[in-house]
Amino acid sequence: MAADPLPPFPPGFLWGASTSAHQIEGAADLRERSVWDVFEARPGSIADGSTAAVACDSFHRHREDVELLAGLGLDAYRFSVSWPRVDSPGGLDHYDRLVDDLLAAGVRPVPTLFHWDLPAALDWRERDTAARFAAYVERVAARLGDRVRTWITVNEPAEHTFLGHALGVHAPGHRMLFEALPVAHHQLLAHGLAVRALRAAGAADVGIAVSHAPTWPVSERKEDLAAADFYDVLMNRAFSDPLLLGRYPEGVAELMPDGAEADLEIVSERLDWYGVNYYAPSLVGAPTGGPSAYGTLDVPPEMPFSVHEIEGRPRTDFGWPVVPEGLTEVLTGLRDRYADRLPPLMVTENGCSYPGLDDQDRIAYLDAHLRALHRALEAGVDVRGYFVWSLLDNFEWAEGYRQRFGLVHVDFDSPERTRTPKASYAWLRDQLRDCLRAQR
Numbered sequence: 382m383a384a385d386p387l388p389p390f391p392p393g394f395l396w397g398a399s400t401s402a403h404q405i406e407g408a409a410d411l412r413e414r415s416v417w418d419v420f421e422a423r424p425g426s427i428a429d430g431s432t433a434a435v436a437c438d439s440f441h442r443h444r445e446d447v448e449l450l451a452g453l454g455l456d457a458y459r460f461s462v463s464w465p466r467v468d469s470p471g472g473l474d475h476y477d478r479l480v481d482d483l484l485a486a487g488v489r490p491v492p493t494l495f496h497w498d499l500p501a502a503l504d505w506r507e508r509d510t511a512a513r514f515a516a517y518v519e520r521v522a523a524r525l526g527d528r529v530r531t532w533i534t535v536n537e538p539a540e541h542t543f544l545g546h547a548l549g550v551h552a553p554g555h556r557m558l559f560e561a562l563p564v565a566h567h568q569l570l571a572h573g574l575a576v577r578a579l580r581a582a583g584a585a586d587v588g589i590a591v592s593h594a595p596t597w598p599v600s601e602r603k604e605d606l607a608a609a610d611f612y613d614v615l616m617n618r619a620f621s622d623p624l625l626l627g628r629y630p631e632g633v634a635e636l637m638p639d640g641a642e643a644d645l646e647i648v649s650e651r652l653d654w655y656g657v658n659y660y661a662p663s664l665v666g667a668p669t670g671g672p673s674a675y676g677t678l679d680v681p682p683e684m685p686f687s688v689h690e691i692e693g694r695p696r697t698d699f700g701w702p703v704v705p706e707g708l709t710e711v712l713t714g715l716r717d718r719y720a721d722r723l724p725p726l727m728v729t730e731n732g733c734s735y736p737g738l739d740d741q742d743r744i745a746y747l748d749a750h751l752r753a754l755h756r757a758l759e760a761g762v763d764v765r766g767y768f769v770w771s772l773l774d775n776f777e778w779a780e781g782y783r784q785r786f787g788l789v790h791v792d793f794d795s796p797e798r799t800r801t802p803k804a805s806y807a808w809l810r811d812q813l814r815d816c817l818r819a820q821r
């Protein structure tokens with residue numbers, strides 16, 4: 382465990398933990414089907430052959446989750462609302478209860494409205510899905526808006542586009558490579574329409590959660606620099622530029638559907654804050670002629686780039702390198718690129734997968750990343766909050782239950798889905814009590 386106390390964070394800095402509906406709720410029999418249910422039924426789609434039908438059973442056990450959050454002393458809980466559940470009779474009742482229980486425990490509810498579990502009948506390749514999303518958001522806001530103050534529209538449109546529609550390793554499992562780009566645009570349009578719907582319903586604190594990975598060229602060779610630049614455009618700027626500048630960067634603008642240009646005013650609707658999900662940087666070079674891999678993800682040889690291992694770093698169970706300074710780089714980089722167009726930032730996800738209850742590796746990871754965040758604050762970046770991914774071990778998408786990101790261990794073999802706080806849970810609780818809030 383790191384010996385030095387962490388530096389204090391500014392008064393009012395929001396401390397939270399994140400989860401998502403499909404990854405924790407279970408109770409699949411009490412909702413409509415999502416694209417993930419369909420995908421999980423395909424043999425070989427999930428590494429351990431599991432499904433999210435029960436997961437952490439948080440639908441039935443959400444009170445235990447609320448107690449765990451309160452026990453940590455967190456200010457906020459980022460969970461997601463399942464669109465397929467809202468589409469089923471009484472589906473919003475669950476979120477109604479969750480919001481009430483969070484508020485009673487003194488924890489601010491921060492719902493994400495789309496975290497990848499699209500109703501099975503819908504398809505992000507269709508532009509109309511954006512309008513359907515806005516109509517669903519109106520229903521959720523009408524029910525919860527009297528108590529929910531902070532909203533997140535969409536989670537990581539890049540991963541949902543590329544993993545789900547370009548490479549086919551996530552639901553819905555399409556392998557369209559560059560033809561997947563309209564899926565990104567339709568999610569961004571959905572986001573903009575949702576911001577408008579939420580504001581019309583009186584919401585005053587609206588953001589989005591976008592993944593950001595600093596992209597490092599593998600060498601200074603011209604080809605490697607160009608490949609890394611394109612990768613950065615595709616993974617980062619193709620999302621942050623339209624959201625914050627109202628335009629697509631060169632290289633992806635051409636890949637967007639007809640008429641995308643005219644939607645950019647909606648896409649770039651003013652945000653109250655911009656959420657950053659950070660895990661690790663990417664080391665990128667020109668194609669090598671063969672496949673390359675990032676953790677468990679294979680990058681096809683026909684891509685105009687290759688990804689490389691970042692050497693000399695500890696690795697998480699997923700094989701991702703631990704690079705805390707990448708978080709400082711992301712936050713200062715956004716400030717430098719977007720300047721006065723950038724709203725306050727919030728780290729909406731950051732965390733790591735490690736096995737075991739005595740998770741000293743996770744403590745070291747969180748300690749180092751909180752220091753890295755603090756360095757961005759010292760450099761003058763306006764960051765207002767930090768959410769750990771994740772409160773609980775959960776259904777880690779195509780990895781099933783093999784990757785454990787939780788501060789709390791979940792026994793997936795027990796019918797009760799027994800929750801046991803890990804060493805990192807006690808560590809974070811003590812840090813919040815003893816140093817992180819010292820200036821309050």
Ligand code: BGC
Nearest residue numbers: 401536537540658730770777
């Ligand atoms: C997603 C989470 C996921 C986490 C770890 C993010 O890409 O938003 O749902 O569990 O990373 O892979």
